[in-house]
Amino acid sequence: MVDIQGENMSVAAYFRLKYKMQLRYPNLPLVNVGSKRPGKEAWLPIEVCVVAAAQHCANMTDLDSAEIVRQTSYPPPIRQEKIMEQVYQAGFVNDPFLAAFGIKVDHNFERIQAHVIDAPTLLFKNVSERPTGGQWSLRGKKFVEGIPVRNWGVIVAANVSERDIHLFDVKLADSGDQCGLPFEDKNPMLIRQDQHRGAQVDELMKMCHQELERRGAGPPQFLLGILQSKNSPVYGVVKRMSDTVLGLPSQCIVSENVPRANLPFCVGVCLKINTEVEGQEPHAA
CATH class of the missing domain: 3.40.50.2300 (Response regulator)
Structure with missing residues (x-):
């Protein structure tokens, strides 16, 4: 509902009165085409809006970034399982186009010989430490050379x-x-x-x-x-x-x-x- 000169009116009724237009989807959410600041918004029905071409792609919001991290931070075994699921769902074995080119896709992961390289020892001004699990703590340690902060x-x-x-x-x-x-x-x-x-x-x-x-x-x-x-x-x-x-x-x-x-x-x-x-x-x- 919107306040029109002291009278509460639905958006659909306002468009019908003001623009002689009957909204086809009066129950859909409105779109903010104004500012994001509170009190500066401009809300319009989706069906009267047109998406402008060649718009600048804005940076991701904090929520978007957090969701991407959540979707990608799977442990290796779970990631491997999901990849295998995608391979089976793709149906490469029965793909006629791959067969026409003589291409075969193995359902099993490639196995190679590998080893974990030991982390190098880090030298601080007062101590040294070898990282464990790719991490190390700075607690109780001093930079090799710290510049005095005076201004x-x-x-x-x-x-x-x-x-x-x-x-x-x-x-x-x-x-x-x-x-x-x-x-x-x-x-x-x-x-x-x-x-x-x-x-x-x-x-x-x-x-x-x-x-x-x-x-x-x-x-x-x-x-x-x-x-x-x-x-x-x-x-x-x-x-x-x-x-x-x-x-x-x-x-x-x-x-x-x-x-x-x-x-x-x-x-x-x-x-x-x-x-x-x-x-x-x-x-x-």
Whole structure:
């Protein structure tokens, strides 16, 4: 139902009254052809819509990505079983076209001799470790060479509280100190988009860069971007500005990880930051 000048009316009735059009499928869901922002939608019946040709294919949503991972993350035995099912369903044995070309498809997997290569030992500054099952822990280990962090900034283009940002900065700095990336500056320059109405992210980055240069703590080292989602279009802006305009390394995280960041997450971010500022990571023996 829609509100038309104070009167509730069905979409089908509105189209019949306004456009003298009788909907053939009045019970089908409506399509949003407007903005995704709440209150900015524009809903139309499917049957009056035409899909425009040559549209840009948007990035996958987080739900789409999660579904693809779920569909593809089968253990090898289950994956093998599914492949065998597809082979039998395809009916290659009775395919006349394959037979015409003299092609035969064996229902059994090819068997070859193979062996598992031992993982190399990883050298850290203080210890060494051989990965097990393709994994290793950074707990209690230090980067081969960590670059002291003296001058950095944070750009917030998401809905995150000031308190959560501060707590995350503290956790990140503490994690860096533990893993060999010493944060001498534990109070980064903070620029929030919601405090600069109308300002674009590229403008905020220039502003942050200028403020870092005025601090007198040495040259700016990197910017940390807090984005609303994984597929945020802001990510491309941040990387373009940092790599081609400012010449300043950047690292982005998603806002939902800020309040729940733990030590492994923060150490992972520190690992990426250390790489960006030309530190040395663990390497194979």
